[in-house]
Amino acid sequence: MTWGKTGVSIGVVLALCGGLGGCATIAAGQCVDWVPLSPAEQEREASLVVDADLRSTDRTVEALGRYRVREAVITGVRKGHTPDDRIDVIATSDQCTSSGEPVEYVDGDPLAEPGSYRLYLTQQQAGGAWRLVVPGAAERLDDRRG
Template sequence: MRRTIGAGAGLLVLLVASLTGCALQTSSCRDYVQLDTDEAWTGEAALVVDARVRTTDRTVDVDGVYRLHAATVTDVRKGTAPARTLDVFAPSDQCTTGGQAVEYSEGDPLDEPGAYRLYLHEERDGLWRLIVPDAVERLD
């Protein structure tokens, strides 16, 4: 009898979730530490590089779907670059939902191709993100 009730309750939760449009996604609202200077960014970053950045057609879901950028390293300012080209994304300054495209209040700071100084943290093996949403300097 208990198995029948447990299975029925699980089915009811799934049915209610599908009817309300809830895909059991997780939401995240990050409150970033205020870092206003390149010295503060350098202190917090595991890796600081100058790189030529271009947008790719690839995405990654890290509490929301981010467009990946390919950063070809031209100079290492801090740390050790694990490869000549890094997969990088700029974290959103807005709340995000897993499985949904992220939004930015002023746009993705890496969308325009060019030379940048990137202040990075390794999100997971081989995937890098800016330490805070605006931790990037345009070099050209």
């Protein structure tokens, strides 16, 4: 009987330690399971939808990970409004993020290439940059011209 109770006690202690270790890991970073959205759903969920010419900057913002900031020069507003014709934009990561570390993307940063995009955005808290409503919520417009 004593060994049975001791075994259960050891199991509970190990489970608690493992759980607390997991909590510490979660507190240091964040994993989000994004729900894929169709373009119509992206537009519904976004507070701002714009066509814009994107340019790289040397700036980053911290939002549960270090994001590269792009400058978007607005060429058309499809939904919402912005007080300026230029806004800062970050591409939402599709990977787990860790505070202070650069974010990663499965198929690369969808805004890495300068050019014209339709962006489905929501306001980001940290740094004042707008972020894609879900990973990949950007449509390259350059490809439609030609």
